[in-house]
Amino acid sequence: MKVPYFLSHAKTLSLGLMIFALSWILPAHASPETLTILFTGDTHNRLEPFFHTELEKSVSGVVRRARYFEQVRQQNPRTLILDAGDVFQGTPYYNFYLGEPDIKAMGLMRYDAMTVGNHELDNGMLNLRTQVQFAQFPVLNANIVDEKTGLLVFRPFHIFNVHGIRVAVLGLMSEHSWKAIAGEQKKGYTLKDPFETAQELVPQLRQQADLVISLHHMGIWDDEVFPQKVADVDLVLGGHSHTLMPQAKLIKNNNQNGLGGTLVQHAYYQGVYVGRIDLTLDARKKISDYHSELVLLDARFDPEPLKEILNTYGGKLKTDMDQVxxxxxxxxxxxxxxxxxxxxxxxxxxxxxxxxxxxxxxxxxxxxxxxxxxxxxxxxxxxxxxxxxxxxxxxxxxxxxxxxxxxxxxxxxxxxxxxxxxxxxxxxxxxxxxxxxxxxxxxxxxxxxxxxxxxxxxxxxxxxxxxxxxxxxxxxxxxxxxxxxxxxxxxxxxxxxxxxxxxxxxx
Ligand SMILES: [Zn+2]
The missing domain is CATH 3.90.780.10 (5'-Nucleotidase, C-terminal domain)
Structure with missing residues (x-):
């Protein structure tokens, strides 16, 4: 909804007038809406669950992730699912299939978008482009440029309409990430400064969207300074540094989004957790409240226990049936x-x-x-x-x-x-x-x-x-x-x- 001029400058109005203006402009049925954002980063080819020695349990795997996503989507259809890059590389699945099963699985999990990580280029741009063909979602990056043509290689951003909430998501890679890519794999391409890129893009996106999310493969170092350099971004969802952040960090920057700042969060790596941020939006689509967490993907999301029950009791039944x-x-x-x-x-x-x-x-x-x-x-x-x-x-x-x-x-x-x-x-x-x-x-x-x-x-x-x-x-x-x-x-x-x-x- 387009906010009328006088309301967007409500600060200059008296409180009484502001309340009057609100009661006049807002439909009586306007109630808070919650947008749920789920995100992963640096999943690194962990299609299968694995035993995490520190957590001392079996974690991760695409089946669990799919289950969790589905549960959340059922609870709240206003859910957006994003990945911060480095989906490729990490298990033999990559060495043999070069990312194809990962991208296909993400399609089945109904990801809405991902950004490009440095490992996505481990087998060159040609392989990445091949794999991207299997993506049933946009692969976003706004600062990798083809030197020959001067054009962006990927779609820079996408504006989602999540049941009436317009959410712009742009993708960015940092210099740190870019340097981690072997020279011959990125030959013919250059990286534009991610901060300058965002400074140009975000004001345009702001015009078209209620919320702006910057999806980063930049590392926590750059993500924490980003809100100071780029105004008007609501959320930075990042990866690359494999940072465990149990909650989103609110970095203040006088953002006019209801928070007065930008929320930054990472979700560790290897698909052990899914990052989750629930944003409560008021009738003007400003953030009136938020909740953030990391959700551990363990056996709670396993369809396996059912199979185990059958195996256990089925085996026992066989024995019991043959009891003399x-x-x-x-x-x-x-x-x-x-x-x-x-x-x-x-x-x-x-x-x-x-x-x-x-x-x-x-x-x-x-x-x-x-x-x-x-x-x-x-x-x-x-x-x-x-x-x-x-x-x-x-x-x-x-x-x-x-x-x-x-x-x-x-x-x-x-x-x-x-x-x-x-x-x-x-x-x-x-x-x-x-x-x-x-x-x-x-x-x-x-x-x-x-x-x-x-x-x-x-x-x-x-x-x-x-x-x-x-x-x-x-x-x-x-x-x-x-x-x-x-x-x-x-x-x-x-x-x-x-x-x-x-x-x-x-x-
Ligand atoms: Zn990385």
Whole structure:
């Protein structure tokens, strides 16, 4: 927003008039805005995390940096992300790929701009220009000049519109940095004085932007004198000297930006930290408050712990699943499972009955998925027999209803949807069910019997109705857990030897 003449000269007005002017010119809804600036410098090719011997932990890496950037951007869309140069050189990634993965990673991290450091020229201007082609953000420098043409090699500045806040960023290199570049790598190029360059540029930028940031590869020596030589810069974000500055330093210079000075900060090197400055802007886009810090990029920003959890518990689970919980003294077969009682089916019905302390246990033959071979029984083998999350139901049935259920099952022998019983025997004579006994006694049609079954069966999924049941209790116990507990308790599982169904063929 363009500040009216009389307001920009408010100092000369009386306080009363100034308050009047403000209340008149500012929209009622005007509220402070926060611009967040994140910055790095001298990341030096640290794509991967590394162990920092002084901090005694794993730090840095582009994945962590990307995570942090994303978190901040989600919190505040008014975020600008900058780098102060010397992205190149430092690990074998550079020796082989000459900066390409670094620039590409910065694009993915959605950097808004970087400036050129001396190490960006370690393999000459041609390589840098090649790599810059991969940059999805402007590479800024306002004082490296092509001797032949007299033109700047890079874009000197860029004005960002960060959701309504216009931020000018210019890039500069110092003499100190320039001297650190090998002669043949900078042949044909010269460096203009960074201070003079800024003195020319900043007043122009000031006209077009609410804030001016000077992005430096100059070293702290030059950065600290810069605010004295160049007025009207709000922020100097620097690198090259690998300076650890936990907070920004405010250097006073009568700046009319609300601070009366310029904030200078560096963010160490190797991507160990991200520098962060939050600027609170008033309705005139003056800085009314600020907060600065260095954010350590450690495992807090790691997606890895999740993987570690899976590796740790996954490995443990494998071991736990193969833990032997008991032994089968013989093969518990599932063969011919719809023809009548079979060992594994009888065992399951026994387990149901015992677990609920009922007179009868009922298991659906189709629900018994696999045999248990003779030998050790593991948790894994129980998961194979009982892959479904069925739970156990306890209820009461009148003798005559129980009889109907036995008959319904018997009518399907040799087909499917039959039931396995425990505590109950019967005879099939031709197609007729006779001589049903419950724990050795003849079934009494008028008596109530207690029964346990899987909820799947109880709900009628095997097309046999349990609607006549009374006092049903959904135990919520998973049948699988009940089996595991049974095997753990009994240790030894024998195939049932009793005859639960007697079949008499009548011709
Ligand atoms: Zn440097």
């Amino acid at each position: 919980i008991g032994e089968a003294t013989d093969h518990l077969s599932v063969a011919n499972k719809f023809d009548g009682p079979f060992p594994m089916g009888s065992v399951m019905a026994d387990i149901l009955r015992e677990s609920q302390n009922t007179e009868v246990g009922i298991m659906n033959s189709g629900g018994v998925r696999s045999a248990i071979p003779r030998g050790p029984i593991t948790v894994r083998s129980i998961y194979e027999i009982m892959p479904f999350d069925n739970s156990v139901v306890r209820f009461k049935l009148e003798g005559e209803d129980l009889q109907e259920i036995v008959e319904a099952s018997a009518a399907r022998l040799g087909k499917s949807k039959t039931l396995q019983f425990s505590g109950l025997t019967f005879t099939v004579k031709g197609k007729k069910v006779t001589a049903i006994t419950i724990n050795g006694k003849a079934l009494d049609p008028d008596r109530m019997y207690t029964v346990a079954a899987p909820d799947y069966v109880f709900k009628g999924n095997e097309d046999i109705s349990f609607e006549e049941a009374e006092d049903a209790v959904m135990t919520g116990l998973l049948l699988r857990d009940v089996i595991i507990e049974y095997v753990r308790k009994h240790k030894q599982i024998d195939p049932p030897q009793d005859t639960r169904m007697l079949r008499i063929d009548t011709k």
